[in-house]
Amino acid sequence: MDNDDFLGYSPEDKHQLQLERLQNTLNRAFRQVSFHRQRMKAAGIEPGQIESAADLAKLPFLERADFNEHYPYELFAVPLRDIVRIHTAPGTSRNPTVSGYTAQDLGNWRHMTRRALSAASVSPSDILQIAFNPGLANWGRDFKDAAEDMGVSVIPNTWLSTDKQFMVLRDYKTTVLVTSPAFALQLADYMHRMQVGPAALNLHTIIIAGERISDERRKSIEEQAFVTCWLHYGLNEVPGPTIAFECKAHDGLHINEDHFLAEIIDPETIQTLPAGQTGELVLTTLTTRAFPLIRFRTGDKARIIEAPCSCGSPLARIEWFGQRTDDIMKVDGVNIHRQQVKSILEGALPVSAALTNCRVKDDNGRIFLEIFIPMNEEFFSDEIKEIEKLLRKTEDRLREDLGIAVAIRLVEKSNPVNPDDL
């Protein structure tokens, strides 16, 4: 286990540390990022006026659209030469989301991920396999770095077919699997169908990240794959995978409160809600150097649990509900904004984006984005092959930009598809 001083802090010391770090973050953001400075000035507030976590409510929100507008580096708070890693994730419209990390930032993510893995009883004697889709490759790196740091044997994230993943899982004697709910379900289903017994695999732990999983499905994974599941919460645009994580009590997710300050707001009125109420989770980074987030609206529905956990950790918990409060779809753990899909389509095909529709499709555990496009005159070509070619090219483009599996279906113009009807 790490020498994790913060877990021994009294509530008063915890709040003191959070206040110090919040004020430092605001001071740095105000000085170094013109976006934050202008927004604070427009709101008539200076960092010195934030005297408690409750004062956060005086500050404006940061939203995903801001990443698009200030693409690629305008929200960075350090010179580029201090950045040691640059990540890309799907954005809200034309531009992807770019985030940067200093060496200290990566150290912080390693620390948080180690803490989360330790809470799931992962130890140096484990063999940990990472199986994410390419859209979550960023997280794969964070898990790899942290697990290696702990002395765990790591099978890094590689995009393999399901059969190959199973082969590695079995032959390499994997004990811990880090993956999305979809793959965990596929695995459980496969083991059930093949009547694989508990002794056939060494697997004892599945860490589920990227998406909330229902209690029912989780139970079936645990029963069919003979494992214990642990849920992690993270954001894939501004990575990290381990913003909050389950402890052995499996009763809510502990937030890394030494690195993040959490608030819950009403997404309609954007007012802060009192502790215990359900609303949209809003996060402020406390230690991030390169890409600070100030009141970032996650779009995730959650509730803060302040009552102490039976595990004794001083970290407050969130209950994560899985639903969204915005227009984002979760495709195998990756946040996909409808607007981005539409703007890619408009650039690639002679269609009006307003007429297109999409949904997340689960085809026996293979999760992909299914897109419906109405046929129109511009599409007509002498050869059906030409149309096919254009569609396949567009699918490739979407796959590359979004990092997820995609299928485009043409539908009749007079009969546009409403995803709610599907």
Next chain:
Amino acid sequence: MESMLRIRNLKCFYGRIMAVKGVSLSVKQGEIIALIGANGAGKSTLMEAVSGILHSWTGEIIFEGKSLKGMDPPAMVSKGISLVPEGRLIFPPLSVYDNLRLGAYTRLRQRAKEEVEQSMEMVTSLFPILKERFTQPAGTLSGGEQQMLAIGRSLMAKPRLLLLDEPSMGLAPLIVEKIMEVLETLRHKGHTIVLVEQNAQAALEAADRGYVFETGTVVLEGKADELLSDQNVKRAYLGKDYEEFDDG
């Protein structure tokens, strides 16, 4: 462990000028904390507020659970806080011995004569040179010796929290090293130390944690070794990488 000193939203004023603009920081029992930053960043002002010299401040300063609001320096000294001021401020015409005894003024008034003798023993064993110079006027000491005297004088008050303002100022590197070693010894003796320094390298090497000040605010806090390896701290305060510092 609970914090020994806890400061929240401290704002310090010289007349209408705000020199410290809302600083929060904390010090745990047994820690050495370094406050680093350029001249005029507010570090010394914060020390003046904590030691009771400066009264015009708002916010909270809590020492061992009690507010220090409205207390004057003698009260602070009695509570266990001692300041080693910038520029040492020893009394040059007085002998080294008398300078040291003055540090125990509040205790002598409480007739704790024997305990004061013990402190004198402790200080002279820490700085044997001071014993050799006992009868000399303090003004005749070298810079390094005067700094030892200033620290020794503070220790005579038997503080639990020792505040040092620029102890390395004007001293040769070897003497600075010696002073920093003394701080480590003092920590082992149970003292908690806050150190203000422009010599960020020396201070962070001696400290457990540090706070980086810029124009009256804190912009960074962290473990000393993390701050030593921080690119921004290196550029701004450790005088490294200057030749490449133009890419913005």
